[in-house]
Amino acid sequence: MNTVTDSAPAPCDTGDMGLGPGPGSGPVRVSVLVVGGSLSGLSAAVLLARHGVDCLVVERRPGIGTHPRSRVLTARSGEVLRSVGLESAIDAVSRRPSGWFQTDTLADPVWTRLGPAGDPTRSISPAGSRLCDQNRLEPILLAAARRHGTRVLYGRELTEFVQDPHGVTARVLDRSTGRSRTVRCDYLLAADGTRSPVREALGIELDGRRGEPRFLSAVFAADLDPVLRGRHPTAVVFPASQVLFARGTADAPLWEYGIPDSPFAAGACEDELGRFARDRIREVTGLPGLEPDVRSVLRWGASAVIARRFRAGRVLLLGDAAHTMPVIGGLGGNTGIQDAHNLAWKLAAVLHGRAGGQLLDTYDVERIRVASHTLWHVLATARGLPQALHPETLQLGYLYPDPAGGPDPGPCEDPYRPTGRPGSRAPHLWLRDSAGRRLSVLDLFGTRFTLLAGPCGSRWLPAGTRAAAVLGVPLAAHRIGGPRGALCDPRGTFTARYGIGPTGAVLVRPDGYVLRRWGKAPDTEAALEDAVREALEQPAALGADPVRSAA
Template sequence: MTDSGPAPHAAGETGTGPLHVPVLIVGGSLSGLSAAVLLARHGVDCLVVERRSGIGSHPRSRVLTARSGEVFRSLGLEPAIDSVSRRPSGWFGADTLADAEYTRLGPAGDPTLRISPAGSRLCDQNRLEPILLADARRRGARVLYGRELTDLVQDAHGVTARILDRSTGRSRTVRCEYLLAADGTRSPVREALGIALNGRRGEPRFLSAVFAADLDSVLRGRRPTAVVFQGSQVLFARGTPGEPLWEYGIPDSPFVGGAGDEELGRFARDRIRRVTGLPGLEPDVRSVLRWGASAVVAERFRAGRVLLLGDAAHTMPVIGGLGGNTGIQDAQNLAWKLAAVLHGAAGGQLLDTYDVERRRVAAHTLWHVLATARGLPEALHPETLQLGYLYPDPGGGPDAGPGEDPYSPTGRPGSRAPHLWLGREGGRVSVLDLFGPGFTLLVGPLGQRWLSAGARSAAAFGIPLTAHRIGGPGSTLRDPHGTFPAHYGIGPAGAVLVRPDGYVARRWFSARDTGTAPDTGTALDDAVATALGLRAPLAAVPVRSPV
């Protein structure tokens, strides 16, 4: 898929004069497009420039974690993603794909469906990116392919960038208030800023080949997520149910030196025949790629008015598929904060919390991914890395560590607001579906007095804030088992303030409305001000370096 030209909103982008835009995103892959969609949702005009001519054909990342699924569910993209993805069925071991029996290597199905309304999916990146591109443009974001950043200079008020049109050789100046670097592992923006990396970069040591083939005769109705052969070779299910593809992967030991495309293709076809158990198979090999497993985190994610996200900020091994997902969640964390700053509800210091929160998550995630690969006992469970990671308490409470068990959520400040099914006319709704682009105030069945406090805070700070009372007489949201207050640790007359990215900012416990609890208006105003960085800036918390 190549760039089809500017979106309707992009009038004037083909001119030669300076172009002004609030946010310039350098890099139009998974993280950059996610940022564009999320910023546009918050009403922020942005321009994405991508040096490639279009979306790549190689599937690249494949796992869409439950947390990323929740992000895209909140954007209304779940049906579109469902049409090009499949649910995980499990990993298996075998000598060849033709074996009569496979050995299960992990849990069946998707365990995250117990704790998430979205769950995880297998969705090739080259299938997901067109959905994000279309949605970004539909919301008014501008995305241009074949454009390359060649220079940038920042000052106290913004960034001046030079953008080269690779098809014409002409350059244009773009002036923006903030620049987001989503330009990949070797990020020219990061290198121009002199931001160092902690960890180790990988040289090409792995080989993967994407191919189409009719394997029904050996699968015999089985639909594995992946099959492992002789401990190192893997066959992954790719594509969509309507257009199945496969990916063969192996450590790249036969090709320590250089190798041409023809040699790589011959090698891939021979190995595909071996692992499938089909010596006469003629696979349609679509692409062969050599790559290295880097494990690095940038020493800082912010340099003035330039912010790093995705692979420009951190690169992870493929284990667990957390690299691309971490970039999606970078974009989610950053988008609402940039919107608050650009809309005048917060000062630029709020963006410091992006560095503190996301660099901590990236470092902890990378450490535990490597610990898992090395079999270290302290490695966190995969679902904890997906859904249980913790930010420092925005209110300054004690550090709770890198993560908590998402199967036993606490609702503590700094944690992902836990999923819970609620009853509503016509069916059920996840509490996560109540969260919009603004702040959300959830109150217990006896917490009516918090509702008026929410309206006052929204007006005072000039921010969107929606309040919902869950359970109790007259509420449209039913709590069938009466578990909401305990799930969030607030009590029947308590309340919890949730940030626009779905993380708990503050909570107040109250067992009953006795009139002796703290003044709701003052308490809520303080929580909103702190969440917006207007009071008590978030303290830096040490992060664990990659092993």
Template sequence: MNTATVSGPAPDAAGDAMGPDPVHVPVLVVGGSLSGLSAAVLLAHQGVGCLVVERRSGIGSHPRSRVLTARSGEVFRSVGLEPAIDAVSRRPSGWFEARTLADPTYTRLDPSGDPTLLISPAGSRLCDQNRLEPILLADARSGGAKVLYGCELTSFEQDPHGVTARILDRSTGRSRTVRCSYLLAADGTRSPVRDSLGIGLRGRRGEPRFLSTVFAADLDPALRGRRPTAVVFPGREVLFARGTSRAPLWEYGIPDSPFPAGACDDEVGRFVRERLRRVTGLPGLEPDVRSVLRWGASAVVAERFGEGRVFLLGDAAHTMPVVGGLGGNSGIQDAHNLAWKLAAVLHGNAGRELLDTYDIERNRVADHTLWHVLATVRGLPEALPPETLQLGYLYPDPAGGPDAGPCEDPYRPTGRPGSRAPHLWLGHDGGRMSVLDLFGTGFTLLAGPLGQRWLPAGARAAAGLGLPLAVYRIGGPDSALRDPCGTFPTRYGIGPAGAVLVRPDGYVARRWETAPHTRTALEHAVRTALEQPAALSPEPASNAP
């Protein structure tokens, strides 16, 4: 048995916010910020019930994370949240350098436009975290998840059959017992759950030296119609565009705060206003300061992302510098990777060994991403482009094929097992759709234009497995899905009669360059992806990619 105390002893009185004591739920999520709410949304869409407990009284007012990468956009597009996110976000317009915001000309620091729109149906967005979280909260609750604010995990113990947790209602001082099959710790960079499990960190914690201020002000006299994503000033001071075009806000950040923790609010406010007048070039500016935050740029990865029935995600698993916004987005991808695996196990479609692949896959991605983020900060030539870190990371081949390394160029996708299924636009029903829009909560088989024999093979495999398996033919005679440029086979590395098996999270599990057309081949591939060996005859070697 694994027993851990997360904070002080919980009161003995029982609260009533969660119903009868003990509460039984498949998954308990500790932490209701970006990663925890993403996990709740994705679990709900997989038909898995969960309870989220968050010690804060509600969603924070400080916008915090700002960049929503193309891969995160694809994740939320897959569960129907793209329109709601579009309404509270904007597209990046570019980073610039200037002496003051009122300078007549700016120097551009990055390429114009969003290059990820060439390889993703979603593209990148600027979406403040305090605007995104209400969307996730509403969707999670509509899907059946229960999210409680002002509630804190105080202790937990796990045994071979589940986890028993004590939850404190901070408003009443009462506590309840929650019994769950699995516990997800999304409780931040100083994760009490991670510390209780004795899981160490690789890297360095940052001291809270950065000062960030969110404010409202009319900056049009300095901008004169310009709409930059961010402007960098001498001394590495940065002004970020926040909010939306209809409700603009700004964030000002400096790398070296002169104030210790607990500094007087009035003193900090006077300092911030003086700095804002200088960097904007508007000496009469009277900004409406909404919030001030001090934080540190940590660069750490947990030694392992779980133990037994407890898993770490988001900042509890890895904390990264803010460059590129990859820290919060990595937490979204953690949740995406873990949600379908938990669903497969809880629904009886896979053994618990499938959950071991979460650490195998996501820990390597975190290490690789952090290294290149730090290389970018230091200006090293080895630093990879942000699009590669967003869309090009690779998982090991689930069938045990040669390791292709941690990433590939997403502009030249291979379709190899372990890679993100490449995006391309398809003609459908008089319009167009991304091939990524075909992926649902189960496995998907994509056949080439001459792969019509895969359709009955897929139906037989689904019946034999007792699992949903969607099968589509891309292009070819009488196909409802047209491939106008004929690029599907090339982008996925197959022949016209070949096929690709895609996991529920949009990653390639298996591919066949030609067609074995056998139920056994498909069943073997799905079971391998689920880490669930079955008493099947070995797949013929000639079917290997």
């Protein structure tokens, strides 16, 4: 990968590569070029499309991978994908967590439960967590992106790019034909993995430690009903840190066997790995005559690294290109989905002329903070440190710095006791609309700023309409509770959860994070205009230095 700072890549003139007219037609033009068509890149494509941003995704692999890889879809990622209408499709290919257990073999009559049963996030999230194999989730994202008109091309590799004050010029190679095309974009998103060629071309250094391949996992199909005896575990832990994970769906179950410190040197053949995995699967299941149908075997290393910058001009890093985490809790891929969620509305605001490019500085500030904090606690969990936070706090409790520059409350809060403070995820509660249908308050967010007024805050609604017109910014306003015409708050908890009075209000960003709140009604129109203008034109407060000692 070459990157140049003073001249564009040499012209390339061969074939259309699925990108429209070929020779003589000039470069392909697109607002955003996404490099990497895996979990983070496809999530970015779907979220950008929802904001009306045209993008092109190029992925060097020939198609979606077959190994399941990421398995846990956290409650926060579930909320993100619910917001783009994918919840039902995901439910069809996933299962809900049921709990971890420990035993010597599956055939043993006594299993010891590890941790809580089920999914504790269901009480604080409309989505909750799921077990969804990455190779089942990616086709859903791919279909959604293409449904919105996004071009996603496999077997295409970015070979060169150059930035200038007005955009990025890139060269994309069709690996099957050897032909190349020039792509001109406003911004380039690097979602090209832990060894990101884009990041390396930019010279962005990593903090932390890369993992060498020493873990082995094998995905297999087998009839384990005789030893499961009606139990449906999320995972089972055996001696020597061996683990059996539930994969697939309840109707089409698969299993994944995993072991650390596998005794194989680099280059071990697949047949040898498969034989080793089958023998160990027979041991941990307690079924010596079992013939597991091993679908794939993978050796991998547990890296713990984070890039020192997530933005370099018009190039932004997300997913594994920005941070790579050990698999504990499945937070690596989920953090990438949430990178895309944070970035999509900001890119849209800039590209639609509603914000200056400096808004993208807040992506770097906010997501480095979250990734650093998450990585530290993943490692703390791996080491058994008492400071490690509960998974629900890492999923739903992380905080961004207060955009107005208020005191920094720290990197997270207890999601079971939400505050509604600026920089926090807007707390979930169930509402009913005028037709009596139940919806989460989170379902009100997505592509616009959202103003939520208290039950006696009716004057906020026309003020929101006027502020949106003055600033040219999409903004929706709702009154929660109170007289007819408001969204019904059956339990009357809205004002307490958001920390406001009956005449107060909160302003929520498109990604569902609280931007500003007012305990009672001030000069509403001016307050709203100032808050939105500051959000779109000024970088977020830097707050505390990111935690980088994790790795």
